[in-house]
Amino acid sequence: MNPPTIKDVAKASGVSVATVSRVLHNLSGYSDKTKQEVLKAVEELGYQPNAIARGLINKRTQTIGVLVPDVSSSFSSEILHGIEQVANDKGFSVIMCNTDEDGKRTLKYLQVLGEKQVDGVIFTSGSLEDEYYKLLKQMRVPVVLVNTLSHKHAIPYVKVDDRQASYHATEYLIRKGHRNIAMICGTITDAIAGVPRLEGYRQALEDHGLEYMDSRVGYGNFRLDMGREAMKKLLDEAPPFTALFAASDEMAIGAMGEALERGLKIPEDMSIIGYDDLVFSRMVFPPLTTIHQPLPMMGRMASEMLIQLIEGTDQVSSSIVSHQLIERQTVRQMP
Structure with missing residues (x-):
C-alpha cells in the first residue's frame, strides 16, 4: 500500500491541494475550521510531508552536519547527545561524521556534507585548518565550533577556558x-x-x-x-x-x-x-x-546557536562555559 499523499489529504478534508499546503506551512488564507479539517485528515491518514518537497519550499533540508574526531569516545558521545537533543526538538536531523583522530577524513566529509546540502555544520574538538575553512565558506552555511575555537576566523564557539x-x-x-x-x-x-x-x-x-x-x-x-x-x-x-x-x-x-x-x-x-x-x-x-x-550542555548550546543562525539570526555570541572541580577520592591532603 502506497503512503498517503497531499492529494489524499486534500480529498479527505474537502479542500484543494494548495490549501493543504498553506495549512501545513502555516500560511494565511483559510478559516480555522478548514485548518482543523486538514489537520484531522493528516492525522487520520498518517500523512508525512516529503522532506525533498519541504526543502523546495523553505530552501532547507532540515539537516545539520557534525564533525567529531572519535565518535566511539565517551567525550564525543556526551557532546553529541546534547547536539542531537536540541536538533531533534527543533525538527532537524543530524549527520554525524567521524573524522578520525588526526582529522584525515575531514575534507572528505565536508565534501559529503556539501553534497547533502546540510543547513549548517558543527565542528568539534579539532583545529579548524585553513583548508577546512575554505570548504566551509564554499558551502555557504553557518558554522559553530564546540570545544574548540579559531584564533584566525570569526566563527562562534562554545568551550571551557x-x-x-x-x-x-x-x-x-x-x-x-x-x-x-x-x-x-x-x-x-x-x-x-x-x-x-x-x-x-x-x-x-x-x-x-x-x-x-x-x-x-x-x-x-x-x-x-x-x-x-x-x-x-x-x-x-x-x-x-x-x-x-x-x-x-x-x-x-x-x-x-x-x-x-x-x-x-x-x-x-x-x-x-x-x-x-x-x-x-x-x-x-x-x-x-x-x-x-559540561559536555552535554555545550552540545546543546552549540546546536541552539547553529539553528538560530540557520533560521536567520544575523549573529550569535561565543560562550565560555564554567568548569567545576569535582572532589572524589584520588587526592589526599599532605601532612
Missing part, C-alpha cells in the same frame, strides 16, 4: 600541600587544548613559588593508553613527585593503572586529578577527582 581550568586543577593540588607536581598534557602541537592546559599548570606553579620542570611533563594524545605510557616515562625518568595532573580523564585513568601496577597506592602514595568528568571517572576505584566540563 582550558588555561583557567588547568590552573584551577594545579592550584587545588598545591592547596592540598603538594609541592612536587607532574603533568601529562596533550600533544605538544595542540594549540586548542594541549598548550593552554600546559600553560595553566605552569602558571599555577610559578604563582605559588614552585619550580616548573620540563622533566616532570609527559605528553599523550588524551587517550588511556598514552596516559599509561606517559606515566611510565615519568615514574622512570622524572624527579620524584607526589601528585599528577592529567589533561584528560582517560590519561588520568591510564596513569592510575600504571601507578597501581608498580605498587603505588592512590591517593596515599600518589594523588591524581583528571580533566573532563566523563562517566567512567565515577566508576574507577578510587573514584577520580577531576575538572568537570
Whole structure:
C-alpha cells in the first residue's frame, strides 16, 4: 500500500491541494475550521510531508552536519547527545561524521556534507585548518565550533577556558600541600587544548613559588593508553613527585593503572586529578577527582546557536562555559 499523499489529504478534508499546503506551512488564507479539517485528515491518514518537497519550499533540508574526531569516545558521545537533543526538538536531523583522530577524513566529509546540502555544520574538538575553512565558506552555511575555537576566523564557539581550568586543577593540588607536581598534557602541537592546559599548570606553579620542570611533563594524545605510557616515562625518568595532573580523564585513568601496577597506592602514595568528568571517572576505584566540563550542555548550546543562525539570526555570541572541580577520592591532603 502506497503512503498517503497531499492529494489524499486534500480529498479527505474537502479542500484543494494548495490549501493543504498553506495549512501545513502555516500560511494565511483559510478559516480555522478548514485548518482543523486538514489537520484531522493528516492525522487520520498518517500523512508525512516529503522532506525533498519541504526543502523546495523553505530552501532547507532540515539537516545539520557534525564533525567529531572519535565518535566511539565517551567525550564525543556526551557532546553529541546534547547536539542531537536540541536538533531533534527543533525538527532537524543530524549527520554525524567521524573524522578520525588526526582529522584525515575531514575534507572528505565536508565534501559529503556539501553534497547533502546540510543547513549548517558543527565542528568539534579539532583545529579548524585553513583548508577546512575554505570548504566551509564554499558551502555557504553557518558554522559553530564546540570545544574548540579559531584564533584566525570569526566563527562562534562554545568551550571551557582550558588555561583557567588547568590552573584551577594545579592550584587545588598545591592547596592540598603538594609541592612536587607532574603533568601529562596533550600533544605538544595542540594549540586548542594541549598548550593552554600546559600553560595553566605552569602558571599555577610559578604563582605559588614552585619550580616548573620540563622533566616532570609527559605528553599523550588524551587517550588511556598514552596516559599509561606517559606515566611510565615519568615514574622512570622524572624527579620524584607526589601528585599528577592529567589533561584528560582517560590519561588520568591510564596513569592510575600504571601507578597501581608498580605498587603505588592512590591517593596515599600518589594523588591524581583528571580533566573532563566523563562517566567512567565515577566508576574507577578510587573514584577520580577531576575538572568537570559540561559536555552535554555545550552540545546543546552549540546546536541552539547553529539553528538560530540557520533560521536567520544575523549573529550569535561565543560562550565560555564554567568548569567545576569535582572532589572524589584520588587526592589526599599532605601532612
